[in-house]
Amino acid sequence: xxxxxxxxxxxxxxxxxxxxxxxxxxxxxxxxxxxxxxxxxxxxxxxxxxxxxxxxxxxxxxxxxxxxxxxxxxxxxxxxxxxxxxxxxxxxxxxxxxxxxxxxxxxxxxxxxxxxxxxxxxxxxxxxxxxxxxxxxxxxxxxxxxxxxxxxxxxxxxxxxxxxxxxxxxxxxxxxxxxxxxxxxxxxxxxxxxxxxxxxxxxxxxxxxxxxxxxxxxxxxxxxxxxxxxxxxxxxxxxxxxxxxxxxxxxxxxxxxxxxxxxxxxxxxxxxxxxxxxxxxxxxxxxxxxxxxxxxxxxxxxxxxxxxxxxxxxxxxxxxxxxxxxxxxxxxxxxxxxxxxxxxxxxxxxxxxxxxxxxxxxxxxxxxxxxxxxxxxxxxxxxxxxxxxxxxxxxxxxxxxxxxxxxxxxxxxxxxxxxxxxxxxxxxx
RNA sequence: GUCCCCAUCAUCUAGUGGCCCAGGAUACCGGGUUUUCAUCCCGGCGACAGGGGUUCAAAUCCCCUUGGGGACGCCA
Numbered sequence: 001x002x003x004x005x006x007x008x009x010x011x012x013x014x015x016x017x018x019x020x021x022x023x024x025x026x027x028x029x030x031x032x033x034x035x036x037x038x039x040x041x042x043x044x045x046x047x048x049x050x051x052x053x054x055x056x057x058x059x060x061x062x063x064x065x066x067x068x069x070x071x072x073x074x075x076x077x078x079x080x081x082x083x084x085x086x087x088x089x090x091x092x093x094x095x096x097x098x099x100x101x102x103x104x105x106x107x108x109x110x111x112x113x114x115x116x117x118x119x120x121x122x123x124x125x126x127x128x129x130x131x132x133x134x135x136x137x138x139x140x141x142x143x144x145x146x147x148x149x150x151x152x153x154x155x156x157x158x159x160x161x162x163x164x165x166x167x168x169x170x171x172x173x174x175x176x177x178x179x180x181x182x183x184x185x186x187x188x189x190x191x192x193x194x195x196x197x198x199x200x201x202x203x204x205x206x207x208x209x210x211x212x213x214x215x216x217x218x219x220x221x222x223x224x225x226x227x228x229x230x231x232x233x234x235x236x237x238x239x240x241x242x243x244x245x246x247x248x249x250x251x252x253x254x255x256x257x258x259x260x261x262x263x264x265x266x267x268x269x270x271x272x273x274x275x276x277x278x279x280x281x282x283x284x285x286x287x288x289x290x291x292x293x294x295x296x297x298x299x300x301x302x303x304x305x306x307x308x309x310x311x312x313x314x315x316x317x318x319x320x321x322x323x324x325x326x327x328x329x330x331x332x333x334x335x336x337x338x339x340x341x342x343x344x345x346x347x348x349x350x351x352x353x354x355x356x357x358x359x360x361x362x363x364x365x366x367x368x369x370x371x372x373x374x375x376x377x378x379x380x381x382x383x384x385x386x387x388x389x390x391x392x393x394x395x396x397x398x399x400x401x402x403x404x405x406x407x408x409x410x411x412x413x414x415x416x417x418x419x420x421x422x423x424x425x426x427x428x429x
Numbered sequence: 430g431u432c433c434c435c436a437u438c439a440u441c442u443a444g445u446g447g448c449c450c451a452g453g454a455u456a457c458c459g460g461g462u463u464u465u466c467a468u469c470c471c472g473g474c475g476a477c478a479g480g481g482g483u484u485c486a487a488a489u490c491c492c493c494u495u496g497g498g499g500a501c502g503c504c505a
Contacts, residue, residue, distance in 0.1 A: 009505045044504060099503055117434070126432055126501080134503040141505045165433060165500040188435070188498085195497060223441090226454090230442055233453040252442080254435050255498060262441060262455045272468080315468040388464045400466030 002034030003153050006060075006067075007145070009041040010052035014059035015205045016258060017160065017190045017198060020224040024187065025158050026065040027225070027246040037152055038067035042074045043144055059207040063217050064239065071152070073144055080139045083147045083177065084132060092176040098135030102143070102173065104128060110168035114184050116253045122168040130169060142166055146173040149182060158185040158248075161255075185248060188255040190227055198258055210263075214286055214319030216274065219267040227256040236269045264318045271314050271323065276307045279314065279323075286324035292333040305330060309410040312402040326401070330411060335397035335419070343390045343423065350382045351391060352424040355417045364413045366405040373405070394423035 006022040008014065014022075029036035038060070042048035060067070084100060087093040093100050104110075104127045111121045132143035149157060164186045174181045192202035204210060210220050222237050229250045231237070237245070271279060280303075287293050309330045310323065317323035329335060343351070357376035361368050377384060388404055395416055401407055408416050 007505090011505075041505060047504075097503090101503095114434095120433070122432075131503045136503080138503085140503070145505085160499095161434070162499055163505090166505095186434085191498075193440080197498080226441060228441095233443065235441090235454050256442090257440060259440050259455085265455055268468090313467095316466070383464090385464055392465070398466085402467085404464070 001155075002029065002032045003037065003155050004029050004034060004158060005037035005039050005149070005152065005154055006065075007039045007041050007073075007148075007159075008056050009044065009047075010049060010056060011044070011047040012052055013055045013206045013208060015198070016207060016210075016220075016224060017205075019059065019063060019207045019220075020190065020227060021158065021160055021187060022060060022065050023063070023221060023224055024185075024229070024246075024251070026067075027242055028156065028158065028248060029068075030243045031246045034155075035068045036066075037069045037071065037154070039071045039073060039148060039152070041141070041145070042072055043139060043141065045074070045138070048074075055208065062211050063207065063221060069152075071148070073148060076144070076148065076151075077139070079151065080144050080147055084139065084143065087132075087173075087176055090176065093132060099131045100133035101129045102132045102169070102176070104130070104169075104172060110171060112167040112171050112184070114164065114167070114186050115248070116185050116187075116251060117164070120164065120167075122165075127168055127172075132173075142169050143173060146170050146177065150174070150177060150179045154182050156183045156185065156248075158187065161186045161189050185251065187251070188228060188253055191255050191257050193257055193259055195255075195257060202258070203260065214321035214324075215263065215267050216270045216282065216320070218274075219263065219270040222266050222270065223263045226262075227258065228252045236266065236273075238273075268318045271317060271320075274314075276311055280306050280310050283310065283320050283323050283327055286320045287327055290324060290328060290336075292328060292336070293331045297331055297333070301331065305410060305412065309407075312406055312410055316401070326396075326398075329396045329407075332415060337393075337397040339393055339397070339399040341390050341393045341399065343394075343426075346382070347387055347390050348424045348426075350377070350380045350387050351394065351420050353380055354387070354391070355420040355424065358413065359417055361413065364409060366403070366409040369408050369416075370405040390423070391420065395419045 004025040006025050008018055008022075026036050028034070040053055040056070042053070084093065087102070088095070088100065091103075093102050095101070105124050108124050109121050110124060110127065111119055113119050130142065131140055133139050167184060167186075171181060190198050192198040194202075198205055204213065207220070211217070218239055221239060221242070225237065225242055225246070226235070229246070229252065231245050231250060274282075284298060287298065288295065306327070309327060313323055313326045316326065325336075354373060354376050358369060358372045361372045373384070377387070389399060392401060392404055392407070393399055395411055396407060
C-alpha cells in the first residue's frame with residue numbers, strides 16, 4: 001500500500017513550488033489508490049503560525065488536493081522523545097551541553113539512493129555529528145522527519161531538491177532506528193524568469209494570489225504538473241486525465257522556469273472546456289468584485305441567460321476577471337464603456353428604427369433578431385456593415401465581442417432596445 | 430570556500446545509441462475563417478552549452494571545462 005505525504009512548515013503562505021510538490025504526491029496517491037498524508041511541520045514554535053496553517057489548508061482545498069490523514073508534528077513530541085531516548089540508550093546519540101548529538105563516523109562515506117538521480121556519495125567528514133534535540137528540549141527537523149515518516153508508514157518521499165543534502169543524515173537515523181527506508185524522489189526547483197530563486201519580485205508566488213487573479217484551480221494544476229512532468233506531446237490535462245496518467249517515471253530532473261504566458265493560455269483552454277454551470281459559479285465573485293452587480297441582481301438573473309452569455313464570452317477571456325468584465329453587460333447596470341465609436345446622424349436614425357423594429361420580436365433568438373434587423377435595414381436602405389459596430393458598442397460597450405446577433409440575443413430584448421435608443425437619442429440630441 | 434544536483438528552441442518539454450541535419454506546446458511573426466475581436470485552421474522563426482573520448486553509429490554513454498541551482502544552523 002502506497003503512502004505519501006506533503007509536509008509544509010507553516011511559516012508563510014503556500015507558494016507554487018510547494019504546491020507542485022504537494023500535487024505530485026497527491027497525484028501519485030490518487031493514481032495508485034494510496035494514501036495522502038498532510039503533515040504540518042510546526043516544531044519551530046518561533047516561526048510557525050496558525051494563520052500560515054489556515055493559508056496552506058485553504059490553498060490546498062482550492063487546488064482540490066484533498067488529504068486522507070492530517071497531523072501536526074508538534075503534537076507528536078512524546079513519540080519523538082521516546083525514539084530519541086532509544087537512540088541515546090543504544091549509544092547512537094550522546095549528550096553535550098544540554099543538546100543531544102547524533103554520532104557520525106569521521107571516516108568513510110554515506111551513499112544514498114535517489115530514484116531520480118541515482119546513487120549519491122557524501123563523505124562522512126562532511127557530515128559531522130549533528131544535533132537532534134536542542135538544549136531547550138525540542139527536536140530538530142532531520143530527526144523528527146524520519147521518526148514521523150517511519151511511524152506513518154511513508155513508502156515514497158517526494159520532496160524538494162533542497163533536501164537531498166539532508167538525506168545522508170536521515171539515512172543514518174533510519175539505520176540507527178533499524179527501520180527500512182522509503183523510496184526518495186528529490187524534485188528540481190522552480191526558478192524565476194532570471195533563473196534565480198522564484199520570488200515575489202518575479203510576480204505572484206502565492207497559490208492564493210492566482211486564485212484572486214482569476215486562474216482556475218485545474219489550470220494551475222495543469223500548469224504546475226507540466227513543470228517537471230510530461231506525457232508525450234500532450235499539453236492540456238483535466239484533473240481526471242492526470243490522476244489516470246500520472247506516474248513517477250515521467251518526472252524530469254532539471255529545474256524549470258515559471259512563466260505566466262503559458263499559464264494564461266492553459267487557463268483559457270480550461271475555461272473553454274469547463275462545465276458552464278461551474279464556470280458561471282466561478283465567475284460570480286469576480287463579477288461581484290467589480291461593484292456594479294449586486295448579489296440580489298445576480299440571484300435574479302436567468303441562469304440560462306448567464307450560461308449562454310458565458311459560453312459566448314469565454315473564448316475571449318484568459319482569466320475569470322476578463323470574463324466577469326464582459327459578463328456584466330448581461331445585467332441592467334450602466335455599461336462600463338471600454339470603447340466609443342462615432343455615430344453619424346444616419347446611423348442614429350437607423351438604430352432608432354432598429355430599436356422599434358425589434359421591440360415586438362418573439363421569440364427572442366439570434367435568428368429572429370437577425371431577421372428583424374435585415375427587415376429594418378432593407379426599409380432604411382442601409383447595410384449591416386453600416387450599423388453593426390455602432391450597435392455592438394451601444395449594447396456591449398466594446399468594439400470587440402461575439403457575433404452581433406448572438407450577443408444581442410443573450411443580452412435580452414429590453415436592455416438591447418433601451419441601449420440602442422439611448423445611443424440614438426444621444427446623437428440626435 | 431567545501432560538498433551536492435542539473436544542462437535540448439526565449440520558455441515548458443518529447444527524445445532512454447540508429448526512426449532525429451531533433452518532434453510538440455507557449456510566446457512572437459505572417460496567412461485563412463469571422464460584419465469586429467477572440468476562438469479555430471495553415472505556415473514561419475527558433476535548440477542538443479563547449480571540448481575531448483567510447484562506438485560502425487551519440488542529443489542519448491564516459492571525462493573535463495563552462496554555466497545555473499541547492500546545501501553547508503541547537504531553521505524546516
